[in-house]
Amino acid sequence: MKGGWGVPLVALAIFLLLVWALTPVVYAMLISLAGFDLPTKLGLPNDLTFANYLDALTDREVYRAMANSLIIAVLATAISTFSSIPASYVFSRSQSRVASALLLLFLFFRLFPWIALAFPIFLVMARFRLLDTYLGVSIGHTVWIIPTAIWYMKGFFDLVPKELEESAVLDGATPFVLLTKVVLPLAIPGMVAVSLLAFFSSYTEYLYSLILTRVHTVTLPVLMAGYLSEFKVEWRKISAISMLSTIPMLAFYSYLLSYMRRGLLYGVMKG
Amino acid sequence: MRRLTLDQAVLIAPALAIMLVFFAYPIGLTVYFSLLDYSLMRRTKAFVGLANYLHVLQSDLFVRTATNTLVWVVISTVLPLLIALVAALLTYFRFRGYRAFTALFSLPIVFIPSSTAILWALMYSDPFGLVNHLCEAFGLGRRIWLADPATALPAVSIANAWYGTPFAYLMLLAGLESLPLEPIEASEVDGASSLQKVRYILLPMLWPIFTVVFLLRLIDTVRSFALIWIMTQGGPGTASLTLPVATFKASFLQYDYGLGSAWGIINVIVVMGISFAIVWRRREVE
Numbered sequence: 001m002k003g004g005w006g007v008p009l010v011a012l013a014i015f016l017l018l019v020w021a022l023t024p025v026v027y028a029m030l031i032s033l034a035g036f037d038l039p040t041k042l043g044l045p046n047d048l049t050f051a052n053y054l055d056a057l058t059d060r061e062v063y064r065a066m067a068n069s070l071i072i073a074v075l076a077t078a079i080s081t082f083s084s085i086p087a088s089y090v091f092s093r094s095q096s097r098v099a100s101a102l103l104l105l106f107l108f109f110r111l112f113p114w115i116a117l118a119f120p121i122f123l124v125m126a127r128f129r130l131l132d133t134y135l136g137v138s139i140g141h142t143v144w145i146i147p148t149a150i151w152y153m154k155g156f157f158d159l160v161p162k163e164l165e166e167s168a169v170l171d172g173a174t175p176f177v178l179l180t181k182v183v184l185p186l187a188i189p190g191m192v193a194v195s196l197l198a199f200f201s202s203y204t205e206y207l208y209s210l211i212l213t214r215v216h217t218v219t220l221p222v223l224m225a226g227y228l229s230e231f232k233v234e235w236r237k238i239s240a241i242s243m244l245s246t247i248p249m250l251a252f253y254s255y256l257l258s259y260m261r262r263g264l265l266y267g268v269m270k271g
Numbered sequence: 272m273r274r275l276t277l278d279q280a281v282l283i284a285p286a287l288a289i290m291l292v293f294f295a296y297p298i299g300l301t302v303y304f305s306l307l308d309y310s311l312m313r314r315t316k317a318f319v320g321l322a323n324y325l326h327v328l329q330s331d332l333f334v335r336t337a338t339n340t341l342v343w344v345v346i347s348t349v350l351p352l353l354i355a356l357v358a359a360l361l362t363y364f365r366f367r368g369y370r371a372f373t374a375l376f377s378l379p380i381v382f383i384p385s386s387t388a389i390l391w392a393l394m395y396s397d398p399f400g401l402v403n404h405l406c407e408a409f410g411l412g413r414r415i416w417l418a419d420p421a422t423a424l425p426a427v428s429i430a431n432a433w434y435g436t437p438f439a440y441l442m443l444l445a446g447l448e449s450l451p452l453e454p455i456e457a458s459e460v461d462g463a464s465s466l467q468k469v470r471y472i473l474l475p476m477l478w479p480i481f482t483v484v485f486l487l488r489l490i491d492t493v494r495s496f497a498l499i500w501i502m503t504q505g506g507p508g509t510a511s512l513t514l515p516v517a518t519f520k521a522s523f524l525q526y527d528y529g530l531g532s533a534w535g536i537i538n539v540i541v542v543m544g545i546s547f548a549i550v551w552r553r554r555e556v557e
């Protein structure tokens with residue numbers, strides 16, 4: 001950067017960009033810490049307290065929903081990685097026309113407008129008696145995780161050199177042994193990335209959770225959305241819950257940033 | 272090996288089975304239902320051909336929804352991409368503290384859509400919202416932003432723009448960092464200023480990546496449902512009704528599965544149109 005107006009202009013731009021990104025966060029954080037009176041004009045709340053967080057965490061409904069979200073996210077991660085990893089290995093190695101046609105199909109699935117599937121998937125789940133069950137909701141999430149997981153995992157398998165497998169084949173290894181003993185150990189970073197992708201896709205998902213849950217499996221996003229339609233909105237408490245809901249993402253924040261910089265998680269965590 | 276071996280088929284089977292039962296079969300149902308007069312309220316289930324599509328496409332509601340979707344898409348695509356572009360270019364030049372900037376500027380990604388909806392509903396809320404506090408401080412008067420037909424759609428679109436900014440930023444930044452260094456170094460030798468570098472070298476080289484990010488963002492906003500649904504439910508009235516929200520309302524609020532499915536297929540057609548543009552564009556980039 002040259003001298004003169006350059007430096008102050010850049011500083012101003014950086015300041016404005018941070019205002020854009022952080023204002024709603026800081027404001028909601030203030031409200032989540034506010035005592036009895038919420039500010040009705042520009043200014044800070046007059047007393048700060050952690051009571052709202054305590055209030056949120058001791059609410060049975062809230063921690064039930066947090067637990068549900070985590071259980072469903074773990075199940076969805078398990079189902080989607082166990083099904084997509086073997087498939088993506090085949091897609092990476094096979095040159096058959098069937099495989100490449102299927103792969104293209106999965107690309108189409110990735111960009112699919114999920115709303116078009118909402119009603120029939122509700123019917124199918126009802127028919128299998130999977131409505132309002134952990135398995136049902138996590139399968140609902142899995143349907144839109146698998147296509148993305150397959151494409152990314154295929155990318156990782158493409159990087160594993162084929163020579164290793166060729167020598168293993170000469171030693172008489174079957175494809176299953178090849179995958180578990182030779183290829184997977186080399187693709188562990190990819191598996192970690194895909195598991196995180198699956199976990200966060202499920203954790204943030206709203207539409208299918210809304211449709212497929214009723215009473216027992218209500219997830220955090222569904223519960224939180226419901227609070228906004230209540231007659232008297234409890235801003236302090238729901239701001240506190242919003243802050244608490246970020247914990248899993250904050251825990252993996254540096255991972256998330258680096259994955260997203262590689263374009264890896266694009267399309268995840270979207271409304 | 273031009274054919275799929277048995278072992279390979281076994282490895283693909285689990286993923287394929289899930290997609291067949293919970294994707295292919297339901298999408299088949301959607302197509303089928305879209306051809307029926309199928310309503311829980313009117314207790315009908317009869318074949319009517321393309322009548323549902325004609326009904327949707329000729330309705331005032333469709334015109335309204337299409338216009339709303341356009342406004343929603345333009346605001347929540349253009350705004351974050353421009354902001355993200357400025358942020359990514361600045362970061363690319365590595366000013367002091369750029370790492371901290373990246374971490375802070377990307378912070379919205381830790382919020383799930385429901386939290387984002389709460390954050391922004393709070394910003395816009397009437398006695399307690401910051402937007403109203405600011406408006407009052409500048410003498411503009413308070414508004415009920417999300418309940419006013421004139422402001423509801425722009426208000427939720429801005430929330431969505433906020434949510435989409437870090438994604439666009441990180442992708443554009445990655446794009447910038449993947450560009451070859453030689454042209455920039457050459458321009459430095461020629462004594463180009465930072466602005467000249469941006470205008471004549473970085474922007475033209477970034478353009479193909481920028482269009483891909485733009486198209487991906489376009490698809491994500493066209494098909495996004497959560498934020499609008501949670502903040503306004505498409506209202507007040509039809510003021511913020513977009514394609515996915517209209518689809519949801521037809522099936523789950525009016526229990527008209529025939530019309531709902533037709534709306535759903537219209538969504539698919541729109542998104543597929545954009546998808547083809549992406550695939551075609553990617554081929555050009557690679």
